[in-house]
Amino acid sequence: MDKRYEQGRELLGAIAGSHAERLIDGLDSMAPGFSESLVAFAFGEICRRPGLELTTRELATIAALAALGSANPQLKLHIGGALRVGCTPTEIVEVLVQIGLYAGIPATLNGLAAAGEVFREQDRHDAPR
Amino acid sequence: MDKRYEQGRELLGAIAGSHAERLIDGLDSMAPGFSESLVAFAFGEICRRPGLELTTRELATIAALAALGSANPQLKLHIGGALRVGCTPTEIVEVLVQIGLYAGIPATLNGLAAAGEVFREQDRHDAPR
Amino acid sequence: MDKRYEQGRELLGAIAGSHAERLIDGLDSMAPGFSESLVAFAFGEICRRPGLELTTRELATIAALAALGSANPQLKLHIGGALRVGCTPTEIVEVLVQIGLYAGIPATLNGLAAAGEVFREQDRHDAPR
Amino acid sequence: MDKRYEQGRELLGAIAGSHAERLIDGLDSMAPGFSESLVAFAFGEICRRPGLELTTRELATIAALAALGSANPQLKLHIGGALRVGCTPTEIVEVLVQIGLYAGIPATLNGLAAAGEVFREQDRHDAPR
Amino acid sequence: MDKRYEQGRELLGAIAGSHAERLIDGLDSMAPGFSESLVAFAFGEICRRPGLELTTRELATIAALAALGSANPQLKLHIGGALRVGCTPTEIVEVLVQIGLYAGIPATLNGLAAAGEVFREQDRHDAPR
Amino acid sequence: MDKRYEQGRELLGAIAGSHAERLIDGLDSMAPGFSESLVAFAFGEICRRPGLELTTRELATIAALAALGSANPQLKLHIGGALRVGCTPTEIVEVLVQIGLYAGIPATLNGLAAAGEVFREQDRHDAPR
Numbered sequence: 001m002d003k004r005y006e007q008g009r010e011l012l013g014a015i016a017g018s019h020a021e022r023l024i025d026g027l028d029s030m031a032p033g034f035s036e037s038l039v040a041f042a043f044g045e046i047c048r049r050p051g052l053e054l055t056t057r058e059l060a061t062i063a064a065l066a067a068l069g070s071a072n073p074q075l076k077l078h079i080g081g082a083l084r085v086g087c088t089p090t091e092i093v094e095v096l097v098q099i100g101l102y103a104g105i106p107a108t109l110n111g112l113a114a115a116g117e118v119f120r121e122q123d124r125h126d127a128p129r
Numbered sequence: 130m131d132k133r134y135e136q137g138r139e140l141l142g143a144i145a146g147s148h149a150e151r152l153i154d155g156l157d158s159m160a161p162g163f164s165e166s167l168v169a170f171a172f173g174e175i176c177r178r179p180g181l182e183l184t185t186r187e188l189a190t191i192a193a194l195a196a197l198g199s200a201n202p203q204l205k206l207h208i209g210g211a212l213r214v215g216c217t218p219t220e221i222v223e224v225l226v227q228i229g230l231y232a233g234i235p236a237t238l239n240g241l242a243a244a245g246e247v248f249r250e251q252d253r254h255d256a257p258r
Numbered sequence: 259m260d261k262r263y264e265q266g267r268e269l270l271g272a273i274a275g276s277h278a279e280r281l282i283d284g285l286d287s288m289a290p291g292f293s294e295s296l297v298a299f300a301f302g303e304i305c306r307r308p309g310l311e312l313t314t315r316e317l318a319t320i321a322a323l324a325a326l327g328s329a330n331p332q333l334k335l336h337i338g339g340a341l342r343v344g345c346t347p348t349e350i351v352e353v354l355v356q357i358g359l360y361a362g363i364p365a366t367l368n369g370l371a372a373a374g375e376v377f378r379e380q381d382r383h384d385a386p387r
Numbered sequence: 388m389d390k391r392y393e394q395g396r397e398l399l400g401a402i403a404g405s406h407a408e409r410l411i412d413g414l415d416s417m418a419p420g421f422s423e424s425l426v427a428f429a430f431g432e433i434c435r436r437p438g439l440e441l442t443t444r445e446l447a448t449i450a451a452l453a454a455l456g457s458a459n460p461q462l463k464l465h466i467g468g469a470l471r472v473g474c475t476p477t478e479i480v481e482v483l484v485q486i487g488l489y490a491g492i493p494a495t496l497n498g499l500a501a502a503g504e505v506f507r508e509q510d511r512h513d514a515p516r
Numbered sequence: 517m518d519k520r521y522e523q524g525r526e527l528l529g530a531i532a533g534s535h536a537e538r539l540i541d542g543l544d545s546m547a548p549g550f551s552e553s554l555v556a557f558a559f560g561e562i563c564r565r566p567g568l569e570l571t572t573r574e575l576a577t578i579a580a581l582a583a584l585g586s587a588n589p590q591l592k593l594h595i596g597g598a599l600r601v602g603c604t605p606t607e608i609v610e611v612l613v614q615i616g617l618y619a620g621i622p623a624t625l626n627g628l629a630a631a632g633e634v635f636r637e638q639d640r641h642d643a644p645r
Numbered sequence: 646m647d648k649r650y651e652q653g654r655e656l657l658g659a660i661a662g663s664h665a666e667r668l669i670d671g672l673d674s675m676a677p678g679f680s681e682s683l684v685a686f687a688f689g690e691i692c693r694r695p696g697l698e699l700t701t702r703e704l705a706t707i708a709a710l711a712a713l714g715s716a717n718p719q720l721k722l723h724i725g726g727a728l729r730v731g732c733t734p735t736e737i738v739e740v741l742v743q744i745g746l747y748a749g750i751p752a753t754l755n756g757l758a759a760a761g762e763v764f765r766e767q768d769r770h771d772a773p774r
Contacts, residue, residue, distance in 0.1 A: 023625075030628045031609050033694070041686040042230050042621065049678070052223035059185060060192040064228040064236075067193035069457030070585030071622035073629075074231065093418050094181035099193040101171050102203065104362040105429065106458035107193075109410075112417045113460075152367075159370045160351050162436070170428040171363065178420070198715030199327030200364035202371075222676050233620040234687065235716035238668075241675045242718075281754075288757045289738050291565070299557040300488050300750065307549070310481035317443060318450035322486040322494075325451035328714030329751035331758075332489065352439035357451040359429050360461065365451075456586030480547050491749040492558065493587035496539075499546045500589075558746050568739035575701060576708035580744040580752075583709035590747065610697035615709040617687050618719065623709075 005036055008044025015043070015058070015081035023077075058082035059095050066096055066111035067103035075111065079118040089119055134165055137173025144172070144187070144210035152206075187211035188224050195225055195240035196232035204240065208247040218248055263294055266302025273301070273316070273339035281335075316340035317353050324354055324369035325361035333369065337376040347377055392423055395431025402430070402445070402468035410464075445469035446482050453483055453498035454490035462498065466505040476506055521552055524560025531559070531574070531597035539593075574598035575611050582612055582627035583619035591627065595634040605635055650681055653689025660688070660703070660726035668722075703727035704740050711741055711756035712748035720756065724763040734764055 013020045027035040047057055058081050065075040082092050092115055100108030142149045156164040176186055187210050194204040211221050221244055229237030270278045285293040305315055316339050323333040340350050350373055358366030400407045414422040434444055445468050452462040469479050479502055487495030529536045543551040563573055574597050581591040598608050608631055616624030658665045672680040692702055703726050710720040727737050737760055745753030 026632070027625075027628065030632055031613050034613055037686060037690040038621065041682060041690075045682040045686075046226060046230055049223060049226065051217075051219035052227065056185060056188060056220070057223070057227050059189055060224045060227050061231055063189040063192035064196035064231045065622070067196045068232060068585065068620070068622070069455065071231065071620070071626065074622040074625065088180075090180035091185070094178060094186070095189045097175060097178065097418050097421055098181065098186050098189050100362075101175055102190055102193045102200065102362045102364060103197060104358075104360045104365075104455070104458070105425065106360060106452070106455070106461040107362075109414075109461065110458065112414065116413070116417055155374070156367075156370065159374055160355050163355055166428060166432040167363065170424060170432075174424040174428075194364070197327065197362070197364070198713065200362070200368065203364040203367065226676050226679055229620075231620045231622060233616075233618045233623075233713070233716070234683065235618060235710070235713070235719040236620075238672075238719065239716065241672065245671070245675055284761070285754075285757065288761055289742050292742055295557060295561040296750065299553060299561075303553040303557075304484060304488055307481060307484065309475075309477035310485065314443060314446060314478070315481070315485050317447055318482045318485050319489055321447040321450035322454035322489045323751065325454045326490060326714065326749070326751070329489070329749070329755065332751040332754065346438075348438035349443070352436060352444070353447045355433060355436065356439065356444050356447050359433055360448055360451045360458065361455060456584065484547050484550055487749075489749045489751060491584070491587070491745075491747045491752075492554065493581070493584070493590040493747060494749075496543075496590065497587065499543065503542070503546055562742060562746055565739060565742065567733075567735035568743065572701060572704060572736070573739070573743050576704055576740045576743050577747055579705040579708035580712035580747045583712045584748060587747065604696075606696035607701070610694060610702070611705045613691060613694065614697065614702050614705050617691055618706055618709045618716070619713060 002040065004040040004044035006044075007048065008039040008042065011043040011047055012039055015047075015084060016077055017080065017084055019077055019080070054085050055082070055087050055091075058085055058087060059091060062092060062111075063095050063099045066107050066114075067099050069103065069107050069110065072110075072114060076114050076118050079115050080122065083118070083122060089115075131169065133169040133173035135173075136177065137168040137171065140172040140176055141168055144176075144213060145206055146209065146213055148206055148209070183214050184211070184216050184220075187214055187216060188220060191221060191240075192224050192228045195236050195243075196228050198232065198236050198239065201239075201243060205243050205247050208244050209251065212247070212251060218244075260298065262298040262302035264302075265306065266297040266300065269301040269305055270297055273305075273342060274335055275338065275342055277335055277338070312343050313340070313345050313349075316343055316345060317349060320350060320369075321353050321357045324365050324372075325357050327361070327365050327368065330368075330372060334372050334376050337373050338380065341376070341380060347373075389427065391427040391431035393431075394435065395426040395429065398430040398434055399426055402434075402471060403464055404467065404471055406464055406467070441472050442469070442474050442478075445472055445474060446478060449479060449498075450482050450486045453494050453501075454486050456490065456494050456497065459497075459501060463501050463505050466502050467509065470505070470509060476502075518556065520556040520560035522560075523564065524555040524558065527559040527563055528555055531563075531600060532593055533596065533600055535593055535596070570601050571598070571603050571607075574601055574603060575607060578608060578627075579611050579615045582623050582630075583615050585619065585623050585626065588626075588630060592630050592634050595631050596638065599634070599638060605631075647685065649685040649689035651689075652693065653684040653687065656688040656692055657684055660692075660729060661722055662725065662729055664722055664725070699730050700727070700732050700736075703730055703732060704736060707737060707756075708740050708744045711752050711759075712744050714748065714752050714755065717755075717759060721759050721763050724760050725767065728763070728767060734760075 024035045058078055061078045065071050079092055096108050096111035153164045187207055190207045194200050208221055225237050225240035282293045316336055319336045323329050337350055354366050354369035411422045445465055448465045452458050466479055483495050483498035540551045574594055577594045581587050595608055612624050612627035669680045703723055706723045710716050724737055741753050741756035
């Protein structure tokens, strides 16, 4: 496996946390070889391009996914990812409020519902047991 | 006219430059009173909320508009707006490259074409005459 | 040709005016037989169902097309159609303002621009020569 | 709190019924201050503009939401809202049938499924206990 | 009932299998007469047009539905339909991988998840009991 | 440059004809290095996966692009591409007719308009001079 894949796999792990492995396993069982191509391209090349902070990349990703409105699993994954790479909950919420002007209020409402779910899961994980 | 409108009108001017007046005039001729409500809400309240830099708001707006793919005039206006409030051309380009992963490559290609047009217009304005 | 087609062709004429013939000719040159099926179904059956006024059908059509944002020729045709079947310009404008809450402000702005073009064409046709 | 908010909150209550309070509480816990701005703008200004009946506004809203296809909670809320402000079930059904021509048959099928759920809930509430 | 409907109803059965009857019953309870118009048009006329294999029609349908991203019930129905009319699982998977380039990676991921569900249901039905 | 890029560049040329070079030049002037990543991934890996004919890949691409409705330059490029790799005009037309059932009639009408433009350009090139 080439270096693009290795670097991409590492970045995917940093963004998706424990979801990364399940995502790759799911793809491999359906479309052999696709996850290698995808991870190397998306996370090994595109997301690692210079000129834009990783935190801003994740906020832009959230803006795009919330605007589309039809990719709830990916939206939740990248809301968690934004938190993992250092965005604040407030930044995520404000991106979701902002894009409602352009993609419609339901995009904000449904995005905030997704963010609420992710924030609460995160809290449970962080809480002392 | 209330303070929300005044502050919104000022921010719209900072983002849209010389396009602001034409935009408002166009709306007023079609839907009396709508531009007041809209400017006060969108630019006087939403865009001025704390917790997210104005530059990041503009990049999130570009991400959402490029992902939707059906709002070319607004995409061009906010690419120009992002430049006016201090984003670099590279940040704008990278947001457009990034969102193609989630909204499809045509969103990137058409977004970059729009950005190219705006950058060239900007260059013409900045060039010594 | 069956009665569904005849009634549909008549209703299409009432909605689309002089655009109807050009629309059908364009389809016939590309996809033989499709315009017959389409006109009989869409305008001979669906649009003629009881329980909703034709004016409200046209306003709902405008709401849907403006929300989609990617069907400008059809949006303009049905803005003209709404006027032809008796909707007021104000009703059309207000539908376009209303749907911006749900589909985003660009849907309203681009819809109003389309409406402005149609209203001005209409005015030219109605003016004494 | 200003008059715009008060009038908007009242109209939201008339449209959303018992869902209004939960909606506002959900927003307040995520994005402080946003529900005030939104309710005052959307329901205190836009939905109260003259020139279009409230029933037709709700039908146009349903048309837009069903066409988008990605806002099921809001679609259900406004189907209930249309009933509350006086639209008939048949008008709602016919709007959903109509917009399938322009947004695709799945928009009609999924919209009718949502309407079926709302109508049945309504029936349960209205039934003698 | 006319011949268009009969032929359409037969083709719908061949594509949708046991889902066909439930689909029609659901429509008839909400929008009387609509299923007759729809089946006759969509499956009696459009899907039976010459010049494109039925298998390719189903693959194009899957491509369109996965690209839209907001029609999961219909996507699953036509993934099953593609299998029923003779497409291979690999062809379906590859269509879903292909369209991600143009509609975004979430369209591929969510499409593959839907395909996985349909393939597993199919396996259960085919397994000896 | 690696083999993936070389094979991808060749396939892009086979699909896009004389548009390929202009497309790459346009990207290189805006987002350095992006065209290499994209061509290697999209045309060197995804489009070359086994299990689906290239002609069917192009028809699925047309189905997805026409359904989205917001990517006219890419739709025209792939209509030309489908012809170049061996699809018939009738297959392209029928894909565009088919997807209208699922993405709405405007997707078919605007897709057929794009196809008509491409077919006429093609005819001019093929005509004896």
